[in-house]
Amino acid sequence: MSTITRSPSPFFRCLLFFLLLMVCCRRISASPRKNVLFIVSDDMRPQLGAYSGPNFPSPIHPQMITRNLDRLASESLLLTRAYVQQATCSPSRTSFLTSRRPDTTHVYDLKSYFRKVGGNFTTLPQYFKKHGYESVGMGKVFHPREASGGDDPPSWTLPYYHPSNKPYWTTTKRSWYAATPHERKKRPLPDEQIVKHAVKMLRKLAPKAKSGQKPFFLAVGFYKPHLPFVFPEEFLAMYPPSEIHLPPNPYAPENMPSIAWCDYGELRDYDDIARLGLSGDINTTVPSNVTLDLRRAYYSAVSYIDSLVGTLLAELDHLGLAQSTIISFVGDHGWHLGENGEWTKHTNFEQATHAPMMIRIPGLTDHGIVSDQLVEFVDLYPTIVEAAMLGTLPVCPEESSHIEVCTEGTSLLPLISSNYTERKPYAFSQWPRNGTMGYTIRTSRYRYTEWPKFRSYPVYKPIWSALAGVELYDHQIDPEENRNVANATQYATICSKLKLLLHTGWRDQQNIQRLIFKYNV
Known part of the structure; x- marks a missing residue:
């Protein structure tokens, strides 16, 4: 004599899933x-x-x-x-x-x-x-x-x-x-x-x-x-x-x-x-x-x-x-x-x-x-x-x-997560001094800083065309930041790229990440 095993009906499967879901939710909500x-x-x-x-x-x-x-x-x-x-x-x-x-x-x-x-x-x-x-x-x-x-x-x-x-x-x-x-x-x-x-x-x-x-x-x-x-x-x-x-x-x-x-x-x-x-x-x-x-x-x-x-x-x-x-x-x-x-x-x-x-x-x-x-x-x-x-x-x-x-x-x-991708290839910092605002971008290799005049209340914006100084430190060869190479000829291209990144700013995240990867800085 053979035994016939019937699978639960679709309705019963849905009901069972709903009951299990309710139990899990109660356990989660009850946990501190x-x-x-x-x-x-x-x-x-x-x-x-x-x-x-x-x-x-x-x-x-x-x-x-x-x-x-x-x-x-x-x-x-x-x-x-x-x-x-x-x-x-x-x-x-x-x-x-x-x-x-x-x-x-x-x-x-x-x-x-x-x-x-x-x-x-x-x-x-x-x-x-x-x-x-x-x-x-x-x-x-x-x-x-x-x-x-x-x-x-x-x-x-x-x-x-x-x-x-x-x-x-x-x-x-x-x-x-x-x-x-x-x-x-x-x-x-x-x-x-x-x-x-x-x-x-x-x-x-x-x-x-x-x-x-x-x-x-x-x-x-x-x-x-x-x-x-x-x-x-x-x-x-x-x-x-x-x-x-x-x-x-x-x-x-x-x-x-x-x-x-x-x-x-x-x-x-x-x-x-x-x-x-x-x-x-x-x-x-x-x-x-x-x-x-x-x-x-x-x-x-x-x-x-x-x-x-x-x-x-x-x-x-x-x-x-x-x-x-x-x-x-x-x-x-x-x-x-x-x-x-x-x-x-x-x-x-x-x-x-x-x-x-x-x-x-x-x-x-x-x-x-x-x-x-x-x-x-x-x-x-x-x-x-x-x-x-x-x-x-x-x-x-x-x-x-x-x-x-x-x-x-x-x-x-x-x-x-073990399979993450790079999240943020930059960090921005700033420091006010004598009517200027030093804005710096730190990438994996470089720290680049510009010191523009700064308009405070009510706009709080830099005037990028009026600079009191520029700095570039290459952490690959100078991790202690002992030499500013912003005016060195061999870094002219790097400076122009980092200038664009700094002025682009953190808010345009997709663009700045694209530029950092493109320029390999």
Whole structure:
């Protein structure tokens, strides 16, 4: 006797598929949304262990001790060539927290508040707040005081936290200081206070986050290694004086236009540096012994911040939040440590515009992904939003002052795929000086900069026909940017091509990518 097996009817198959779909959707909707831990460090160049290689900031360095950041990098999308849009605190932070460039935010200084001069833009923490997240901030996330209307109140759901001891430890009497255990017991360092508060907030937020009732966006802004370099004295022992070396190029780039130079007034304002009588003029170098002390103190401050990042990572693990929390770590820009005779930031050079960026996305970057693609800090916002599955941001039109949510960047999530193609073969930065605006384009091989006169309010446009200087640095043969070859005959064709790319600008993305590939620059 034979058995006849009948296949389900089309109606029954559709019903079965619908029921399975409903079950899957319920499981997805019931799973907690990803939290975000957003960490910013002030004035940190990418001289971290994870960056060792061709994209390291300087060939002369000690072995930087950053075990915790290196661990985070090993579980993250590590962007080894990430560039800020302007190398100083408020313009850079405003740019990556709104995903708009300085010519859109109209923030070029430490006083202007983007909501007053640019538009009522939705910031990254505010976006998560609008999507039901508990948005919590502490330390230096936005630039404080008038530059952010007091840490941008619309961005947060809970009261913003500032460490009480910051005024005591922020002094212009000395450019660096190693704090003793006794001093820190009496008055903990500001970043120690911040990490203590961050741990407290994580413990408070964890129950609702784990249940899916209320995910969080926790922004932790560390003040160091910003001047003055203040850190616990035990970190000096990590860097014996014999291991600290002078930069190999303590002189301005050959043929550099004077408009490109920063007189490092931020450093000269400290009493111990002021006593040296430095003018800050081109090629007025800081004495060797002072340079070595400053470099050692900077390294110590970086390792100090690394230890605090380790405290945050350990607490996430302890609370069982590590696998449900996206973690991003960035510096707000790079920093000169005597290379090219420069100090601090405030330039368009590689040392100032190149900064660390890493993004850990549980389930996607667990084994670490290292990308040497050129990326920009305006890319951070849309990347984190998409990683949290909160949508895709539209590209901002040329006039976007009335648009609350849009991006002038590009999501970096495709870089996680093993079969990605090159996303963005350029990075744009800028710096205002003496009525000009230095615009720079960084391609895989070159950094090209023009210094046109700049029309500010109400047009915010360069006058390309009125130039105060032009720069070209060939990173294939001159990675330290020691020689400006913009006027060299053999680079005339390259300059004309890069000029076209710079003037084309980021907005015409298809055309600029086509031109970069065509010209092989």
